[in-house]
Amino acid sequence: MILSKLLEELKCTVTAGNSAEILDADKVEIKDVVNDNRKISEGSLFICIKGANFDGHSCAMEAANKKAAAIVVEHDVELPGDCKIAVIRVENTRYAMAFISAAYFDHPARKLKTIGITGTKGKTTTTYLIRNMLENAGHKVGLIGTIEVIIGEEHIHAENTTPESFALQEYMARMVEAGCDSVVMEVSSQGLMLHRTQGFIFDIGIFTNIEPDHIGPNEHKDFEDYMHCKGLLFKQCRIGICNGDDIHTDDILEGHTCKAYTYGFGEGLDLRAINLAYIRKPGELGVFFDTEGLINMHAEIRTPGKFSVYNALCAIAVAQELGCTPEEIAPALKDAKVKGRIEMVKVSDEFTLMIDYAHNAMALKSLLTTLRDYHPNRLISVFGCGGNRSKLRRFEMGEVSGKYSDFTIITSDNPRYEEPEDIMNDIETGMKKTDGKYIKITDRKEAIRYAIDHGEQGDIIVLAGKGHEDYQEIKGVKYPMDERVIIQEILQERK
Template identity: 35%
Template sequence: MTVKTLLGEHIVQTSCGNQEVVGMQYDSRHLSKGEVFFAFPGERVDGHEFVDAVVQSGAAAIVSERIAPEHVAARWVQVKHGRKALAAAALAFYKRPDRQLKLIGVTGTNGKTTTVCLIDSIFRAAGIVTARIGTINHTIKGRQVSAVNTTPESLDLVRYFDELLQQNGTHAVLEVSSHALSLGRVHGMDFDTAVFTNLSRDHLDFHHSMAAYQQAKKSLFEGAGGVSPRFTVINRDDAISGELLSINGPSSLSYGMSPDCAVRPSHIQADFSGLRMRVETPSGQCEIASTLRGEFNVQNILAATGVAIRYGISVDVISRGVEKCELVAGRFETVSAGQPFLVIVDYAHTPNALESLIRAVRSLLRTEKSRGRILTLFGCGGDRDRGKRPTMGEVAGKLSDLVVLTSDNPRNEDPLNIINDVLVGLRKVDVSYELESDRREAIRKVLTSARQGDVVLLAGKGHETYQVLGHEKTFFDDRETAREVLSEMGYRA
């Protein structure tokens, strides 16, 4: 395959269009002789810094949005958009695996990871060979791959799709982040089904406005540079659902709590052991029993049910698939060492997610007629949307009995400055609170403050096993730290 065949209309200028290529890379460390190197800026490293190195390694061509430097002009390919060009090249080189599979993309602010896990579990219960791509990890017919981004770069995605095809797989379910949509990581890929969970404030450090953030999510339903999805499954309870439902018209299926949704629940029972409910669907009633906890998971189960209905999966198989879905790491995950209070680790890191988490716990305490308190520990990420910090403080203060503010990946910001931003909202509420920038010590404080029957929420990091300080990642796991502190307190599992 030649450079010109690979990149086609994405080329702005090149003198090596007829150069034969044997593959492609965007990471210079993996480049082999005869491959094309795609140079574009990353979050921390710019691929252009390695141009001379890849030339020495025998790169067939270098693809970039920039004008060619004189000393490598003979191998330079200038394109309009680097990541979109990479996506197009990957799809062409691997012969469009996206069109040979059923791609199901799930987007929204909260709930993507759990929804993807539920869909995948239902598919596997139906005997379908799948790939699952998401925040925690990726699995291709059971083979696990660690996740760097929620949605990988297009080249990695296409390689996963190709691997799934080689394993006789048919369906790939993936989280599609707003970053991936804006940056072009899924550009030109043909999604069979697009799923929308919800929209609330997040990532405004990147998108700069809610309108831009919303448009990024909406682009998946408009095709994201490819063909518009054949089916869409939309949360009708969300404010922008009408706009999304109108894009695909008759091929859209709605889910939610209202009686006019195509997929809707009834007889919901929620406790600390999980959820039980009946789900009304166009294919009949579905009895659900799940170990997933918290009423916010009702919506995730409805979304997964809607997707399964679209693919003709029976309600009995849907029930079995939901029941088999294991607890998702870092999502309402309990840490138990025999202590007389509950410890929950959750990824909630947006105002909406934090509110849903605390309200769910309060509801469960009421169900069990418990007088237990809610002790909430959280922080806000550095170098990220500052505007949500006061809101999260106010939410936590209104709904908790004690709040412990701490660090959560402060990156290049002073942790105390981040905490001060959160305090602006927290101090609007009359609630007890403590400040401790050292997250390990903060966990110690909140756990030693707990009494019998209380619920301790360690929010924000969930499945993450690191803390980012400056540009360095150091190991840190809320779950492991909680176990260590509980052990020091004399509790053993």
């Protein structure tokens, strides 16, 4: 590929080596694009990315010695004196990588309907809801998110919620090849901050909600920065669909360049949920509701609570925007399931058991308070906390479970390099700030067995923290551990 083709949407200068001599980008042939110095080869374009622990600019000399055709830099680098390698100077190499990657894969986003979802909670569930609806209406939809990437029949384990721009463009190119006409993806604040989704315009951008999260040394400096990064999506999409009930929606939409619609329960929103009724059957919780505004229909979802209605409303708004009818939306909504997100597992007609990814105090409180609305006989939570992470999370989760559960089974999660009992003791410290009853069982399978064996009529049991994960990380090794499998083993052993 000719270098000029890769740079056609970028502001940059192209010079020969460290000189001021301007190079003709039409005369430079590029064989491939890389940002990993281990993958540099003759004829490649190497993008120098500055990461948290390593700066790719330090590999400029290596790129020249390996006969790379070009490098992309944001400041001067050391090169051999007689080197004529094409040096592409840009303001930000991550931003440049997104546009170069889009061009390298022939702009696949232009051949797809692109839907991006940002927010603190609800991203994963909503991506699957939207995919279900669109597929039910005859579309072929790719998915990129926290759990996995789906391309046709292929399911690829996800490393990041939003992949680096090169991987993202490659996934979309493969979706086009597989016959997809749409892609729905989770767009994290980190992904927006690091320009991973640049290089194209989303057809639809979505905001679910925002609460203080991901604030720290390697993430966002404060809540305002977190909100600002979320809001970047609405300067990069044609249509914005936002939770009108969230108090920060106006801040998120500040300076937006898209046509914006709102959804929620409040008066005056573009799509509203009305006439809510909770569903409770043996082993099943859900909600009935009607919608008015952008589309009028009756809906049923088989997950509990108002936050499930928010997710469903968001998906309905997207589906109707893309031409889906109530007759296509309703059955897809009713049948939608997301692994590890309020995932009901039928074990008894007497009580309800579910698996959820709630792995911090905020998520656990939201889930438990929602389940309280279903008036359980007892609300029982089974959870642990990850090792080599903030102890504050352990204290907070223990205190939340003590306040909002009737009984807690403290167990192990991913202890990593810590002793499980030490983590459990920290959780217990938080529990002791409350009057909550609890027991400690280190082995997670035995903790789940205890919960099932002691389940009573009308109980709701929550296995929190692991969600979609199918492993347990101990001393640097990920051992297979899927709670769905564990539950089936326990039921078989009981027989």
